[in-house]
Amino acid sequence: MCVGIPGRIITVDDPEHRLATVDVGGVRRKINIACIVDEAHPPEACIGDWVLIHVGFAMSRIDEEEAQKTLELLRELGEMDAELEAMHAFDRAR
Amino acid sequence: MKFIDEFRDPAKAKALVRHINTLVTKIPRPGGRPLQLMEVCGGHTHSIFKYGIAQLLPEAIELVHGPGCPVCVLPMGRVDDCVALAEHPNVIFTTFGDAMRVPGSRKSLLQAKAEGADVRMVYSPMDALALARAHPDREVVFFALGFETTMPSTALTVLQAEAEGIENFSVFCNHITIIPVIKAILDSPDLSLDGFLGPGHVSMVIGSSPYEFIARHYHRPLVIAGFEPIDILQSVWMVVKQLAEGRCEVENQYQRLVPHAGNRVALEAIHRVFELRPWFEWRGLGSIDHSGVRLRESFAHLDAERRFSVPNLKIADPKSCQCGEVLKGVIKPWQCKVFGTACTPETPLGSLMVSSEGACAAVYQYGRIDLAEVVRQREAVAAGRQPVGAGSS
Amino acid sequence: MSDGRGAPPRKSPRARSGKLRGDTITLSHGSGGRAMRDLIDDVFVGSFDNPALAPLEDQARFPLAELARSGDRLAFTTDSYVVDPLFFPGGDIGTLAVNGTVNDLAVSGARPLYLTCSMIIEEGFPAAELRRVAASMRAAAETASVAIVTGDTKVVNRGAADKLFINTAGIGVIPADVNISAARARPGDRLLVNGHIGDHGVAILAARDDLALEVPIRSDTQPLAALVQSLLAAGIRVHCLRDATRGGLATVLNEFADSAGVGIRIDESAIPVREAVRGVSELLGLDPLYYANEGVLVAAVPAEDAQAALAAMRAQPAGQHAALIGEVTEGPAGSVIMDTGFGGERIVDMLVGEQLPRIC
Numbered sequence: 100m101c102v103g104i105p106g107r108i109i110t111v112d113d114p115e116h117r118l119a120t121v122d123v124g125g126v127r128r129k130i131n132i133a134c135i136v137d138e139a140h141p142p143e144a145c146i147g148d149w150v151l152i153h154v155g156f157a158m159s160r161i162d163e164e165e166a167q168k169t170l171e172l173l174r175e176l177g178e179m180d181a182e183l184e185a186m187h188a189f190d191r192a193r
Numbered sequence: 194m195k196f197i198d199e200f201r202d203p204a205k206a207k208a209l210v211r212h213i214n215t216l217v218t219k220i221p222r223p224g225g226r227p228l229q230l231m232e233v234c235g236g237h238t239h240s241i242f243k244y245g246i247a248q249l250l251p252e253a254i255e256l257v258h259g260p261g262c263p264v265c266v267l268p269m270g271r272v273d274d275c276v277a278l279a280e281h282p283n284v285i286f287t288t289f290g291d292a293m294r295v296p297g298s299r300k301s302l303l304q305a306k307a308e309g310a311d312v313r314m315v316y317s318p319m320d321a322l323a324l325a326r327a328h329p330d331r332e333v334v335f336f337a338l339g340f341e342t343t344m345p346s347t348a349l350t351v352l353q354a355e356a357e358g359i360e361n362f363s364v365f366c367n368h369i370t371i372i373p374v375i376k377a378i379l380d381s382p383d384l385s386l387d388g389f390l391g392p393g394h395v396s397m398v399i400g401s402s403p404y405e406f407i408a409r410h411y412h413r414p415l416v417i418a419g420f421e422p423i424d425i426l427q428s429v430w431m432v433v434k435q436l437a438e439g440r441c442e443v444e445n446q447y448q449r450l451v452p453h454a455g456n457r458v459a460l461e462a463i464h465r466v467f468e469l470r471p472w473f474e475w476r477g478l479g480s481i482d483h484s485g486v487r488l489r490e491s492f493a494h495l496d497a498e499r500r501f502s503v504p505n506l507k508i509a510d511p512k513s514c515q516c517g518e519v520l521k522g523v524i525k526p527w528q529c530k531v532f533g534t535a536c537t538p539e540t541p542l543g544s545l546m547v548s549s550e551g552a553c554a555a556v557y558q559y560g561r562i563d564l565a566e567v568v569r570q571r572e573a574v575a576a577g578r579q580p581v582g583a584g585s586s
Numbered sequence: 587m588s589d590g591r592g593a594p595p596r597k598s599p600r601a602r603s604g605k606l607r608g609d610t611i612t613l614s615h616g617s618g619g620r621a622m623r624d625l626i627d628d629v630f631v632g633s634f635d636n637p638a639l640a641p642l643e644d645q646a647r648f649p650l651a652e653l654a655r656s657g658d659r660l661a662f663t664t665d666s667y668v669v670d671p672l673f674f675p676g677g678d679i680g681t682l683a684v685n686g687t688v689n690d691l692a693v694s695g696a697r698p699l700y701l702t703c704s705m706i707i708e709e710g711f712p713a714a715e716l717r718r719v720a721a722s723m724r725a726a727a728e729t730a731s732v733a734i735v736t737g738d739t740k741v742v743n744r745g746a747a748d749k750l751f752i753n754t755a756g757i758g759v760i761p762a763d764v765n766i767s768a769a770r771a772r773p774g775d776r777l778l779v780n781g782h783i784g785d786h787g788v789a790i791l792a793a794r795d796d797l798a799l800e801v802p803i804r805s806d807t808q809p810l811a812a813l814v815q816s817l818l819a820a821g822i823r824v825h826c827l828r829d830a831t832r833g834g835l836a837t838v839l840n841e842f843a844d845s846a847g848v849g850i851r852i853d854e855s856a857i858p859v860r861e862a863v864r865g866v867s868e869l870l871g872l873d874p875l876y877y878a879n880e881g882v883l884v885a886a887v888p889a890e891d892a893q894a895a896l897a898a899m900r901a902q903p904a905g906q907h908a909a910l911i912g913e914v915t916e917g918p919a920g921s922v923i924m925d926t927g928f929g930g931e932r933i934v935d936m937l938v939g940e941q942l943p944r945i946c
Binding site for chain 3: 194201202206207210239243245246247248249289290291294303315316320422538548558
């Protein structure tokens with residue numbers, strides 16, 4: 100359910116009606132940004148935002164810091180994995 | 194592409210699979226029964242098959258494909274209503290692409306279109322509203338379906354139509370809610386699920402707190418999961434970790450998109466426009482209380498159900514169809530009596546064969562490495578023997 | 587240009603100086619009378635000018651001996667073009683009508699020579715657009731070194747056709763030692779494509795405009811005969827060739843696997859797909875493997891010839907982005923399996939119907 104895809108807002112075309120243009124791998128489409136706009140984040144501030152697009156609406160801003168944290172955790176898991184592998188190799192060698 | 198390619202990295206997948214393999218051995222499995230994890234969302238089902246994720250997992254983990262494909266759970270009677278609306282002489286009926294092929298009791302929207310109905314595919318409800326502006330002499334009906342992810346887009350479009358005073362636009366509302374159906378599955382007497390992958394995009398709207406009861410009352414872990422293959426594997430790892438450590442919590446793997454409280458603007462729009470129906474009919478699962486929404490009385494003039502007469506008949510699922518059991522994870526798609534024979538993507542009997550997010554269509558299209566094996570499995574079932582991979586069913 | 591319905595008596599020798607009058611095509615332009623002759627003279631004969639067409643008999647005639655010099659079999663094919671919209675980035679219905687039929691001939695190993703052109707025009711169609719299509723056909727025919735030698739024009743009532751339909755048939759000659767067939771795929775053969783997949787399908791999807799997408803992608807419509815001839819000239823033992831039009835790459839691979847009773851394994855990460863084509867696919871939940879192409883072919887060649895085939899393709903304008911994408915396996919017979927570039931694998935089946943955007 101719910102095909103959603105990250106894209107980047109490149110222009111805000113109609114702040115009043117919450118319309119902006121988003122770029123997905125070079126493809127552009129007009130979308131509605133009402134769901135990511137509030138007092139603290141007015142339409143003008145949306146330019147450059149990475150958002151998740153679903154049926155022509157920006158549904159949520161992508162938190163780059165959280166994405167980095169997830170990737171960092173995965174990297175650590177990878178390192179743990181490599182260490183485990185090395186330990187197994189050491190055990191096997193004995 | 195940013196935020197996509199990093200989460201499709203095979204090296205990260207390998208590490209995760211190794212960690213899952215290590216953890217799973219620490220979980221007691223009476224009788225060698227596999228752990229059954231349900232991905233609630235059809236988008237997850239699609240990713241799992243598209244990337245071949247299930248084959249990467251150890252045999253001790255079985256993914257059960259849940260009810261989160263709104264196209265799949267749409268009852269036949271509602272499709273008939275769509276066709277009836279589309280066949281109104283002055284109506285332009287607008288729909289998302291994947292809903293066009295769903296069979297009604299007489300025909301699908303695709304067939305209605307071939308017979309002359311003005312059915313148009315749109316990418317967004319906003320596009321349907323634009324059609325209404327462009328054709329003031331026609332009635333434009335938008336076929337709204339989907340879970341909480343899609344609800345805000347319909348709600349905001351309705352509010353926009355209201356603000357502009359557009360009179361020739363209406364919505365045929367089939368939006369459904371995820372929590373009641375999860376609860377229905379948890380209450381099912383033949384429940385054998387050990388944990389859940391929660392729907393990431395629904396959660397970005399509703400947040401993570403609505404799932405708390407699953408951990409608290411039903412003692413099953415749930416991890417809100419993203420849709421890229423690494424997201425899914427990491428979520429499986431997180432569920433398995435909980436099981437290994439004897440925990441039952443709601444965790445969030447999809448931190449980059451899912452805030453704990455959900456999306457305030459989206460939720461407000463939903464509450465302004467929609468109200469819960471007393472019950473809604475689900476294909477394969479029957480009627481579930483408070484599981485669907487409709488437009489509030491104040492938006493009745495934008496509600497196609499109130500504006501046009503629709504047949505509104507209940508059509509029973511075909512008798513041979515076992516979609517409900519597949520949806521609940523009681524049987525695997527290929528264990529259904531009609532899978533791959535009477536029911537194929539060309540001639541779908543059950544809804545799960547219709548959309549590529551439906552468990553049966555996904556298995557048929559992506560996972561049917563050896564159809565002969567499927568036939569053997571079915572014969573084994575018919576002969577009363579325990580089929581391979583049947584789990585605890 | 588001839589007309590199959592029997593032309594009125596003609597003065598001889600016939601003057602070919604007719605001028606199409608008016609801005610739109612009407613039923614009278616298909617009536618067999620002077621208006622039709624003016625249309626044919628002005629728009630078609632003027633554009634497609636060549637010795638076989640010039641006499642305007644009811645059929646084109648060409649010497650057998652000349653054909654026999656370059657091969658021992660004729661390749662003969664036909665295709666109808668009904669694309670909507672008629673004009674799109676990278677081409678129009680005219681370019682498609684020439685390149686599509688040229689490519690159907692080319693993938694047999696034939697050198698394409700002659701094309702027919704049959705047009706069904708809806709009354710009211712703008713004359714300027716018809717001229718534009720004819721000019722595109724002429725340019726495409728020149729590029730592909732083929733001649734349009736006979737044709738037919740019909741004009742139908744409004745609503746009986748959608749603007750313009752074109753049918754082209756084509757004849758080519760297959761060299762004596764060339765034997766290319768989908769049934770000849772052998773386990774161990776390597777699979778190649780000559781370039782990016784999906785460009786045409788996405789260009790058309792975007793040009794239709796109902797999805798309101800701005801996409802920097804042009805149709806890949808191009809003739810592939812020179813590319814095929816260069817493979818043969820390089821001594822590549824080509825087993826199978828097919829252009830991946832409707833149904834896309836996935837369909838051609840399934841056809842190879844079915845016809846030859848073999849399996850096929852491809853590597854997702856090796857398949858050339860442009861970023862914007864990926865973007866559209868992610869947005870709409872579509873799969874690039876099923877998009878139509880109009881200038882992409884799939885080849886199966888013996889493993890020993892694979893690198894030479896790749897080099898030969900890359901030396902051609904139509905093959906600069908050629909890639910090795912997989913191989914033919916023993917089985918399971920008829921199945922296409924893709925390594926997902928992520929460590930998993932999945933079946934790549936033929937589609938049931940049209941690929942529809944997945945939104946929910």
